[in-house]
Amino acid sequence: EADIYQTPRYLVIGTGKKITLECSQTMGHDKMYWYQQDPGMELHLIHYSYGVNSTEKGDLSSESTVSRIRTEHFPLTLESARPSHTSQYLCASTTTGRTYEQYFGPGTRLTVT
Amino acid sequence: QKEVEQDPGPLSVPEGAIVSLNCTYSNSAFQYFMWYRQYSRKGPELLMYTYSSGNKEDGRFTAQVDKSSKYISLFIRDSQPSDSATYLCAMTLSGGYQKVTFGTGTKLQVIP
Numbered sequence: 001e002a003d004i005y006q007t008p009r010y011l012v013i014g015t016g017k018k019i020t021l022e023c024s025q026t027m028g029h030d031k032m033y034w035y036q037q038d039p040g041m042e043l044h045l046i047h048y049s050y051g052v053n054s055t056e057k058g059d060l061s062s063e064s065t066v067s068r069i070r071t072e073h074f075p076l077t078l079e080s081a082r083p084s085h086t087s088q089y090l091c092a093s094t095t096t097g098r099t100y101e102q103y104f105g106p107g108t109r110l111t112v113t
Numbered sequence: 114q115k116e117v118e119q120d121p122g123p124l125s126v127p128e129g130a131i132v133s134l135n136c137t138y139s140n141s142a143f144q145y146f147m148w149y150r151q152y153s154r155k156g157p158e159l160l161m162y163t164y165s166s167g168n169k170e171d172g173r174f175t176a177q178v179d180k181s182s183k184y185i186s187l188f189i190r191d192s193q194p195s196d197s198a199t200y201l202c203a204m205t206l207s208g209g210y211q212k213v214t215f216g217t218g219t220k221l222q223v224i225p
Contacts, residue, residue, distance in 0.1 A: 004156075031211070040121055043157075043201070043215040050211070059212070090156050097208045100145040104156030 003027050006091050006105035013081055014113055021076045021108045023091030032074040033092040033102065036060060043090065049074055081112040116140050119202055119216030128225050132189040136202035136216045139183065143204040143214075146178045148187045151199045151218065160200075161187070192223045 004025040013019055023032070030051045035043040045058030049068040063085070064078050074093075078085055088109050092102040119136045126132055134148075145164055149157035163169045166180045175188040185204075189196055202216040 040217060042115070042117070042119075042217045045212060048211055056211075092156070099205050099208055099210055099213060100147050100162045100203075101159055102157075102213065104158065106154070106156050 004091065004093055004103050004105040006089075006108050008108060009106060010109045010111075012111045012113060015080075015082055017081050019078050019081055019110070021089055021091075021110070023074045023076070023105055024072050025074075025093045025103070025105075026072060027093060027095075027103065028071065029093035029095050029103070030071065031094045031096065031099070032068065033094075034058075034064075034066060034074070034076050035090040035092065036062070037088040037090055037107070047076065081110075083112045086110060086112050114139065116214050117202060117204060117216045120219055121217050123220040123222060125222045125224060126192055128192060128194060128223055130192050130223070132187075132192050132196070132221060132223075134187040134189075134200050134202075134219050134221070136185050137183055138185070138204055138214075140204075140214075141180070141183065142206055144207055145205045146176070146185050147203040147205075147213070148174075148176055149201040149203055149215075151201060153198075157201055192221075194223045194225050197222045 007022045034047040044060035046062040047066040049055045091105040094102045147162040148160045150160045151157040161176045169176045173190045177186045199218040201218040205213045
């Protein structure tokens with residue numbers, strides 16, 4: 001099993017609250033990703049990182065922000081949650097040159113009421 | 114039009130059946146073709162990957178890539194109830210490219 005962890009697994013929160021979804025990996029991977037997954041839809045890349053202090057926005061426009069201060073840690077923050085942010089958020093990591101081999105965390109199911 | 118098209122299913126088969134899962138794609142520059150398996154309430158896990166065209170076999174699983182038709186397949190022989198999951202095809206331009214394009218996934222149920 002992959003050594004990549006996400007917390008919380010489930011979160012129900014009210015509109016306007018600030019939330020941080022945590023993602024950590026112990027494999028020493030330099031690349032990390034955040035995806036959004038909705039039922040019947042493909043995974044959409046919302047953020048990725050090549051390494052410490054390197055972050056980029058993905059294909060899907062997102063109001064979230066990320067940071068990469070440590071190799072193993074890649075948290076995602078929503079400053080003001082809205083019902084449209086309700087989704088499954090998946091974190092993944094891989095090593096340079098092996099983008100095809102991504103290791104995924106178990107996901108965070110976020111519901112904004 | 115989506116870059117990768119995948120029938121969402123659900124696909125229901127009896128135990129022991131041969132399962133065929135397929136994806137089509139539009140970007141001829143894709144070089145790596147992957148199949149991920151996702152169990153309920155879990156993240157996807159890499160099942161197999163193929164570089165360029167051809168077949169690759171791993172136990173009961175066989176992946177095929179036909180670049181001329183822009184069509185990839187995953188075959189599961191002697192399907193088991195434990196194979197019940199959602200199967201996502203995925204593709205990327207190269208090992209060093211930063212992004213992977215995923216299909217929507219096909220939900221498979223193997224009935225005992």
